[in-house]
Amino acid sequence: MFVIVGGAFAIGATGYTIGTGARMGPGYFPLLLGILLTVLGLFVMLKGLRKSQDGKGDKLGGVAWKPLVFVIGANLLFGVLLGGLPSIGLPSFGLIVAIYALTVVASLAGERFSLKGALILATILAITSYVAFVKLLNLQFQVWPAFITG
Known part of the structure; x- marks a missing residue:
């Protein structure tokens, strides 16, 4: 979910002027926020897919x-x-x-x-x-x- 929402924000921000760090445009903050959210989502996803040390992981629960x-x-x-x-x-x-x-x-x-x-x-x-x-x-x-x- 983080990857999808972050990617959507980053892609949507490209429709606005990005600017530079010194002269930020209206798309600067949403672009950076989208990129950070996407990176965070990838980190969480990869950590969740990694196997535990003993090779036994918890089973995924059902949907609430x-x-x-x-x-x-x-x-x-x-x-x-x-x-x-x-x-x-x-x-x-x-x-x-x-x-x-x-x-x-x-x-x-x-x-x-x-x-x-x-x-x-x-x-x-x-x-x-x-x-x-x-x-x-x-x-x-x-x-x-x-x-x-x-």
Whole structure:
């Protein structure tokens, strides 16, 4: 994964002016970051393929499907709820609802689920996100569902 993402960043950065170390262009940092990520990925991959000293290595485990599905699903749900799907008539539900949905669904990925804990975390994340993005950075996006704000 590191090799693929790093390679994609490095290749994508070549579409911008790279510049030099003294006069960096917009593609300089993504190019270096992509190269470093690719090298790190190759190092991790080669270390993982190397046999242990005694010739016995641990078997690869199965894919953890439950966390994978819930975490990816939570992120997709966040995007859909925040932006809506106008093509099918689904309105935006706003930042606060999207954060609560993201937190509760992602919390289902763990071995133990606590609705109380998920709601406390969602409240902290919602307040922090509102203050940081809406109040401090003045970003303009819907905070509450349209049927609440009118």
